[in-house]
Amino acid sequence: MTAHEIKYKLFHRIGAGGYGEVFLGSMRGAKAISRRVAIKRLCYARSEAGDAQLFAEEAQLLARLEHPNIVSILDYYIDENGYPSLVMEYIDGCNLADALTRGACPPSVAVYIAVEMLRALSYLHQMPS
Known part of the structure; x- marks a missing residue:
């Protein structure tokens, strides 16, 4: 082993x-x-x-x-x-694709998810090479 x-x-x-x-x-x-x-x-x-x-x-x-x-x-x-x-x-939890197939989510939840994804993306773009 x-x-x-x-x-x-x-x-x-x-x-x-x-x-x-x-x-x-x-x-x-x-x-x-x-x-x-x-x-x-x-x-x-x-x-x-x-x-x-x-x-x-x-x-x-x-x-x-x-x-x-x-x-x-x-x-x-x-x-x-x-x-x-x-x-x-x-x-x-579930991934975003699975959540979206279940139907529409409230606008406030959609905005929250988008903002959190953009924060991660911004962090990645600011990383040094």
């Missing part, structure tokens, strides 16, 4: 895209303290030579971000098969 298998446990897949898949999991810290996390793993079937490097660069970029509207990265590791995984804070 590898160190990351002891530290992380994957429960079930909560999302997938062309680049990776995301699992709900838990992270065990010191003194057996545990917290829920999201673990993004590079899709094995779609993995190509440069993908692992892009994934590592994504981890480095995410590690630089500190904003309340952007999910934080907690760890990055490569599993026993050589595939990288990003461990991120887990935020319970």
Whole structure:
């Protein structure tokens, strides 16, 4: 059993895209303290030579971000098969696309969501290269 298998446990897949898949999991810290996390793993079937490097660069970029509207990265590791995984804070709820498919939301909620997204976008645009 590898160190990351002891530290992380994957429960079930909560999302997938062309680049990776995301699992709900838990992270065990010191003194057996545990917290829920999201673990993004590079899709094995779609993995190509440069993908692992892009994934590592994504981890480095995410590690630089500190904003309340952007999910934080907690760890990055490569599993026993050589595939990288990003461990991120887990935020319970639905994504914006799912919320919009449920129908219209009150204008005040729509404005709040838009303002919070723009704050995150502004933060990203102000980051040094």
